[in-house]
Amino acid sequence: MAEVPEETARVAPAVFPKGCLAMRMRDVHGPVFADADFEELFPVRGRPAVSPARLALVSVLQFAEGLTDRQAAHAVRSRLDWKYALSLELTDTGFDFSVLSGFRARLAEADAGRAVFDAVLRAGGAAGLVKSGGRQRTDATHVPAATRDLSRLEFVVGTLRTALDRIAEVAGDWLVTVAAPEWFDRYTAQPEDSRFPSRWAARVRHDDQCGADGMVLLEAAWSAAAPPGLRHLPAVEFLRRTWVQQFRHVEGVVRCRHPQDNPPGLIRLRTPHEPEARTGAKRDLGWSGYKVHLSETCEPDAPYLITHVHTTPAPVTDLAALEDVDAEQIHHARRDHDIDLVGPVGKITNPEQATGGFFDNTRFTVDWERRRAVCPGGHAGVQWRDAQSHCGTPVTRVRFAERHCGPCAPAAPMPGPAAT
Known part of the structure; x- marks a missing residue:
């Protein structure tokens, strides 16, 4: 400007x-x-x-x-x-x-x-509001979904109705050959405008009938006579995922699942109108939508400034959003964001390292720019090689000469500088 x-x-x-x-x-x-x-x-x-x-x-x-x-x-x-x-x-x-x-x-x-x-x-x-080595804190808050919460019956009926609408747009002639005449009365109106049975037993029967109708539609969409690409419509795929979560076959009959048989909240679908929304809870608050994790400065002599924003599904816990600091994160923070990441590195899980059978990474001095590592005995590595771990994570492997490692006694580590 x-x-x-x-x-x-x-x-x-x-x-x-x-x-x-x-x-x-x-x-x-x-x-x-x-x-x-x-x-x-x-x-x-x-x-x-x-x-x-x-x-x-x-x-x-x-x-x-x-x-x-x-x-x-x-x-x-x-x-x-x-x-x-x-x-x-x-x-x-x-x-x-x-x-x-x-x-x-x-x-x-x-x-x-x-x-x-x-x-x-x-x-x-x-x-000067964000300083190197300054104090920060992280917390999370709820973000409600743009769509309202649905009851279970509203959810399954709305999901089937949405799939029928999308199929009618792209393959109406085929849908006429599949849909039963009574489907028009069951699924024409929006779920919120429908008058569902008030008695519990009648509602269960209505739910099971919806499950059976949806299963007929899914089997037809996966048949050889279905139009090409029909099963790949987002609404049809959402219908399939919903029916897997909400219904099951009992002696050849489609029945709704018991609430205790539903999948965990992280993958449980809530509405066809916002497929990414999930249900979460934090203390006394429950909501459907997402969770936003915010990091902010908290210096006593300066205004607070948000430094990082991370949005997750609602059920993701605050602790799960805070990953343990490891070498890869430290390296990427420096390379991609020019940030010195400081924090407790994950504990040593190798039992031999934990019992003193090996020198851990704190016993080596590493010069990343010169690609050089020095062991606790003062000897430099003879090979520096970029590789990948068993899970595909980029790692750096340094090999030391056997003539230097042989006489060394890991059980009684020699004093040496900490790794950088």
Whole structure:
């Protein structure tokens, strides 16, 4: 973005002599975003777009103040502090509010939302808000799914209905030969608009009937007479996975599974309208959707700043999201992000190493740039080789000369420098 226009730079400090959040952000961090960061999101030809750098900053200010798209667009047009932060003339009329949703859609389609986060994080680091070796903490919070929770009967009926709708769009003539006449009455209405039986026994029979109908459809879709590619439709595949989880054959009859026979929450499907949503719980809170794990700085003399965001299915525990630090993570953090990862390395699991039968990795000095390792006895390795472990993880193997290792006594390790 350009420099703050002269008139805006003169009037804004006069109106806000003590400053405000948007103006302080501009004064401390500068423009934060650049149009070049988002050039891949926009075509080279066509109508000139609103500056993506400005739209990114508007999105940040909008989130900070909890504004809707209409309110944010109005703030760009009418608020002096926002014009100062966005480097706009006082007479700038802004843009239509729909531009913001279009910008977010471009970020989502290109999976480029991380670019906004990384730019803010770089600005915070340049201002000294993120320091090397500083303290951070990680916690998780819930993210509800965009769709409402369904009862079990609503779920299976809705899943079958969705599959029937998709098949009707691509192979309607074939579906007519498969569907029973009564299917029209059972699955025309949305589950929430249907009047399911109130008595428990009747609901179970309705559930079992739905399971049998779905099984007929699946068997037909997998038959040789089915149109090519029908079984690969996402809705049909979701129907198959759901029926595996919710129904079983009992003496040749399709019956619903007992709740205790359902799969674990991490793979248990919840709705055909949001296949990735799962059910999770944390303390007294239960929800269907996802879980977002956030890491933030927690220095007592500085504002807190989020440094990492990781989204998982709802049932993933906080502990499972925090992997043990290992050599691969340390290496990738340095190589890919220029970060020195510090933390407790996983415990030694080799029983011979744990009992002193070998020197562990803390007894060697490793110079990664020169590809050189020195053992506790002061001898350098004679071979350095990049390889892979049995599970495909990249590893580095260093071989030492037998004449140096033979006289050495692992049971009484010699003092030596720690590994780097």
